[in-house]
Amino acid sequence: MNAINQSGWKPQMNAREGGAPMTSTGxxxxxxxxxxxxxxxxxxTCGVDLPEVDAAASRLGDLARERPIGxxxxxxxxxxxxxxxxxxQNYAIDLGLFPLGSCTMKHNPRLNEKMAxxxxxxxxxxxxxxxxxxxxxxVIHQLAHWLVTLTGMHSVAMSPKAGAHGELCxxxxxxxxxxxxGESGRKVILVPExxxxxxxxTAAFAGFTVEDIPATPEGRVDLAALTARLGPDVAGVMITxxxxxxxxxxxxxxxxxxxxxxxxxxxxxxxxxxxxVGRVRPGDLGIDAMHINLHKTFSTxxxxxxxxxxxxxxxxxxxxxxxxxxxxxxxxxxxxxxEETARQEQHGSSFGRMVAFHGQMGMFTRALTYILSHxxxxxxxxxxxxxxxxxxxxxxxxxxxDAPFGGSGxxxxxxxxxxxxLAEGFTTLDVAKxxxxxxxxxxxxxxxxxxxxxxxxxxxxTESKAALDxxxxxxxxxxxxxxxxxxxxxxxxxxxxxxxxxxxLAARKPVLVWKEQPLAEAAE
Amino acid sequence: MRYLPLTQHxxxxxxxxxxxxxxxxxxxxxxxxxxLDGPVHGLPDHASELAVERHMTALARKNTVAGEVPFFLxxxxxxxxxxxxxDHLIQRxxxxxxxxxxxxxxxxxxxxxxxxxxxxxxxxxxxDVANASMYDGSTACWExxxxxxxxxxxxxxxxSSGLHPHxxxxxxxxxxxxxxxxxxxxxTLSAETDVADLIARIDADTSCVVVQYPDILGRIADLSELxxxxxAKKALLIAVVTEPVALGAxxxxxxxxADIVVGEGQSLGVGLQFGGPYVGLFGCKDKYVxxxxxxxxxxxxxADGRRGFVLTLSTREQHIRREKATSNICTNSGLxxxxxxxxxxxxxxxxxxxxxxVNHTKAVAAAERLAQVPGxxxxxxxxxxxxxxxxxxxxxxxxxxxxxxxxxxxVSLGRLYPDADELKNGLVVAVTEVVTDEDxxxxxxxxxxxxx
Numbered sequence: 019m020n021a022i023n024q025s026g027w028k029p030q031m032n033a034r035e036g037g038a039p040m041t042s043t044g045x046x047x048x049x050x051x052x053x054x055x056x057x058x059x060x061x062x063t064c065g066v067d068l069p070e071v072d073a074a075a076s077r078l079g080d081l082a083r084e085r086p087i088g089x090x091x092x093x094x095x096x097x098x099x100x101x102x103x104x105x106x107q108n109y110a111i112d113l114g115l116f117p118l119g120s121c122t123m124k125h126n127p128r129l130n131e132k133m134a135x136x137x138x139x140x141x142x143x144x145x146x147x148x149x150x151x152x153x154x155x156x157v158i159h160q161l162a163h164w165l166v167t168l169t170g171m172h173s174v175a176m177s178p179k180a181g182a183h184g185e186l187c188x189x190x191x192x193x194x195x196x197x198x199x200g201e202s203g204r205k206v207i208l209v210p211e212x213x214x215x216x217x218x219x220t221a222a223f224a225g226f227t228v229e230d231i232p233a234t235p236e237g238r239v240d241l242a243a244l245t246a247r248l249g250p251d252v253a254g255v256m257i258t259x260x261x262x263x264x265x266x267x268x269x270x271x272x273x274x275x276x277x278x279x280x281x282x283x284x285x286x287x288x289x290x291x292x293x294x295v296g297r298v299r300p301g302d303l304g305i306d307a308m309h310i311n312l313h314k315t316f317s318t319x320x321x322x323x324x325x326x327x328x329x330x331x332x333x334x335x336x337x338x339x340x341x342x343x344x345x346x347x348x349x350x351x352x353x354x355x356x357e358e359t360a361r362q363e364q365h366g367s368s369f370g371r372m373v374a375f376h377g378q379m380g381m382f383t384r385a386l387t388y389i390l391s392h393x394x395x396x397x398x399x400x401x402x403x404x405x406x407x408x409x410x411x412x413x414x415x416x417x418x419x420d421a422p423f424g425g426s427g428x429x430x431x432x433x434x435x436x437x438x439x440l441a442e443g444f445t446t447l448d449v450a451k452x453x454x455x456x457x458x459x460x461x462x463x464x465x466x467x468x469x470x471x472x473x474x475x476x477x478x479x480t481e482s483k484a485a486l487d488x489x490x491x492x493x494x495x496x497x498x499x500x501x502x503x504x505x506x507x508x509x510x511x512x513x514x515x516x517x518x519x520x521x522x523l524a525a526r527k528p529v530l531v532w533k534e535q536p537l538a539e540a541a542e
Numbered sequence: 543m544r545y546l547p548l549t550q551h552x553x554x555x556x557x558x559x560x561x562x563x564x565x566x567x568x569x570x571x572x573x574x575x576x577x578l579d580g581p582v583h584g585l586p587d588h589a590s591e592l593a594v595e596r597h598m599t600a601l602a603r604k605n606t607v608a609g610e611v612p613f614f615l616x617x618x619x620x621x622x623x624x625x626x627x628x629d630h631l632i633q634r635x636x637x638x639x640x641x642x643x644x645x646x647x648x649x650x651x652x653x654x655x656x657x658x659x660x661x662x663x664x665x666x667x668x669x670d671v672a673n674a675s676m677y678d679g680s681t682a683c684w685e686x687x688x689x690x691x692x693x694x695x696x697x698x699x700x701x702s703s704g705l706h707p708h709x710x711x712x713x714x715x716x717x718x719x720x721x722x723x724x725x726x727x728x729x730t731l732s733a734e735t736d737v738a739d740l741i742a743r744i745d746a747d748t749s750c751v752v753v754q755y756p757d758i759l760g761r762i763a764d765l766s767e768l769x770x771x772x773x774a775k776k777a778l779l780i781a782v783v784t785e786p787v788a789l790g791a792x793x794x795x796x797x798x799x800a801d802i803v804v805g806e807g808q809s810l811g812v813g814l815q816f817g818g819p820y821v822g823l824f825g826c827k828d829k830y831v832x833x834x835x836x837x838x839x840x841x842x843x844x845a846d847g848r849r850g851f852v853l854t855l856s857t858r859e860q861h862i863r864r865e866k867a868t869s870n871i872c873t874n875s876g877l878x879x880x881x882x883x884x885x886x887x888x889x890x891x892x893x894x895x896x897x898x899x900v901n902h903t904k905a906v907a908a909a910e911r912l913a914q915v916p917g918x919x920x921x922x923x924x925x926x927x928x929x930x931x932x933x934x935x936x937x938x939x940x941x942x943x944x945x946x947x948x949x950x951x952x953v954s955l956g957r958l959y960p961d962a963d964e965l966k967n968g969l970v971v972a973v974t975e976v977v978t979d980e981d982x983x984x985x986x987x988x989x990x991x992x993x994x
Contacts, residue, residue: 116641145958320873383598392543396587398582525857
């Protein structure tokens, strides 16, 4: 079995390293190349031993599969090695600071993982009779109580699968509420330019027209401009608070009041809740709906892109329209309110179901474990340390990197810099790739869109001062090289498993599934 | 607090660097009326690992564990044996605690895995391409309906009566807001699927026909004629697979002509988890790839000419296209996709086909045994690992009584279709490789006693 990346490596590739000896495998000590399963596996190999069964007459009729599927197999040792080798080509929180702004890459406690794997949670069917799953419903109920109390809201919908799905949940509730009171003529949702891309995508999906809200020079929503735009055609606003420039929207309550006065609703993107958990309750700011990314604030792992979980808290005005199903406590008994019971129990105005079954139970157990570990006091400390860490990064780097809103007061949980002052031809991308060579995952790049060449740094509260100091020194050194026009930065990263990848080629000639003829050879 | 590294000394030193007298100075932008003066009232304070573990374990103990009783539930979530190495590998910190691979130079592990996953899924579903996962089968299903609307520019979707009722509910919810017209109905308690009826209903306004395979009652039907009929009317055929293991034994929807095939991948690698997180599978024909929702991983080369992988065709996605995106999806189900892919790699061609035959063989034997219980009738004649029984009485109370006796007998159609009186005696029973002969005997005996 050959574990070399057969299509990729060529001997001349080492030339740029100025005489470093070449290896015949393409490996560099602990940096190991790994082929695809389609190149190392076989149709005949199987890593699972199956139970023996007596042959019986088939009930498949003429639908029995005739063609091979084309699935290579690996034995267990080969599979363990394949995926372990692949894992080592990833950066992760477990390896170091992961300062991806707006993503809240905090430590993922392992107790969460252990609790989610208790058979009483992991090995329970979603359609099992409710008397046999009272503990599962109680987990949902307890977590819901925490989320409602922490946010000061009226109720919570637990089923949305991720943040964007939660946004959809909130916007659909707003739409249902408007329809219920004969206000379906309201077609416009106002969204700040600094919003996450999911906000306008969600509003558009629900049939709304999206209009931008301008920002003030100090990076906040322009209250006067917003108020001037409100009117009988406006369904509501979607505002991120703290916003994506890392600032608290000081006028949030005034914004909410104005929107309500004009007959609209206020959606808050809760992606940045980590900055204020335990210190501010969004319910006190007049919010009508807000999703909470359990995979951000409440530490459930990002898993290389999910699964997430996006419960949505609602104000009293929107609560009747929340989606099914949900859990209610009747005496000592937990009840799952689904379509049938919803009608019987006067939840008839719910806008309906968003997912099969009841949401991301595996994330609920993890988030509840995290919340119980911190408690009310610990969660407040989370917000304070997250904000302190971000301000420390901001103030220690603003002499070398331009901080466009550095004069707007303290930042919240993330520090925003721009590419202003980098040498001619040097970009945010170069800084990011330079940071990779220093052993860090880069910050969020080119977002928010309102800042040129944005670099959004969110350290989170789970970094020590020593870890921050090291990171600050690394980013300072890369920034100084970018300002000085150090050409070697243009070809960074030099020490990662791959150099810069050709994204244009990938999009122009999409190769989305493995084919016998590898692209690298085909291109020659 | 064990997860917070800053010491009080650190905090003071850092406050002085940032020029703040106290932490409160960093929250000056929060209006005073919205400031809490201490921890949120009415909630407990922090707890030790031991205390939390006790609390959670007590809750877990209140649930009946599928693996500890005779267990026959399916209807969109299946209990299969997941090899130990799957859960070990997905807990590697480099997979578990990584983010979406936006920086491909240091995310090749996730990206290569996704490329392998996409290839496995496309081959299994019989489609040209597949994406890097959706939230679950139900959301993948309505995303497919939306995609068919964009492609055909028509607004009427015909849903088979055999489509999972939760999937129908999700599609109906979304249709209320997108304006799609959905035609749907409850199934009938018979061996015949509604394929012939679906063919008759396709017209010039039809964007797509959505058919589940195997369907909610466990029935399987040839989709070839339906695919041809769709093509003739320029509508798309969307096939929904909630039990991917079935495709180890039966023809794929793609090879029968489906344009879009979506599925629930939970069966492989993921586990029951009370309904989530699961992993949505999404495949389609090559020509529709630019209308697909969700992330796609593609092959490319790096600056040195080495093969590598990146997220691609992102001009479909919300972070680039904003309000013009094909979907608002951002986070998907990456780690569950990894679990699916590892399990699939351990099985391989031989293992998946073998596993499918074990499931089918056990299910056939169980169906025949249960049909011998007096008054019980086997409704389905062609099925994979799930079939429907008609009991002489309402199935829902029977299921509850059997659960009290420690047998999780299946899903009653009364639970899924509370309004359909003619379905109330129906019981859907799933039999996978984890079911033993003793389990089947326990169910048959208990059922006979309860019905007597």
